[in-house]
Amino acid sequence: MHIAVCDDNVADRKQLERLLKRESDKRAASTGIIYTDSFGNSTALLSNPMQYDAFYIDMCLTEGTTGTDVVNALTAQGVNAPIILCCSKINYREQTYPANVIFLDKPIKVAELAQSIDHALEIMAKAVPLIELREDEDTIYVTEPDILYAEAEGRNVIVTLKDGRTVKVATTAINLFSQIENHPTFFAPTVRAILNGRYMEKLGFRKVIMCDGKKFPLHRDCVAYAKQLLAEYHA
Known part of the structure; x- marks a missing residue:
């Protein structure tokens, strides 16, 4: 599973990287290794998003860009992989998104992160192949x-x-x-x-x-x- 993390909060991004690494170690023998690429802005992510199986996104510090903008850009490029919006300063649950978008609260709890990965795997299994x-x-x-x-x-x-x-x-x-x-x-x-x-x-x-x-x-x-x-x- 190849995951992209896009978060403009450095501390939050590093913490999620560590949590995903631990989750990868737990799942290595079952669902397989989780590979993670991290981005502090959306520009690099959007240059080649189709390589990723899932996305963890929260953009709340960059002027003029939010997680919603990133979701819209990914959707416009044809991405139907699961997108997990991490709610911190912005409560993304108050907005409307495609069916492949799910939510995760910050600060991130280990059990809830595991649930989000399980949910993402369910979405991946049902996704129409591109x-x-x-x-x-x-x-x-x-x-x-x-x-x-x-x-x-x-x-x-x-x-x-x-x-x-x-x-x-x-x-x-x-x-x-x-x-x-x-x-x-x-x-x-x-x-x-x-x-x-x-x-x-x-x-x-x-x-x-x-x-x-x-x-x-x-x-x-x-x-x-x-x-x-x-x-x-x-x-």
């Missing part, structure tokens, strides 16, 4: 239902999303499929395309017609699986 799509200058995180289909174009793969956006990924269709094949809705009708079976409209002779009218060739070895998906989502 798929990473890397463009030249940006990385986009989407879920399986967000992807309509993908097709090779030169040295790239153009991923078309359900909302109509396209993402140019510098990879091959085969490599992208190896990244997402754990989602059973995806299948490759040829070596140059990946389709999301939930969005197939119908099957023709050796072809697939998607819900937006786009047509793809269908290799004979994929016909049976395509029929299975079509029956599942268009029964």
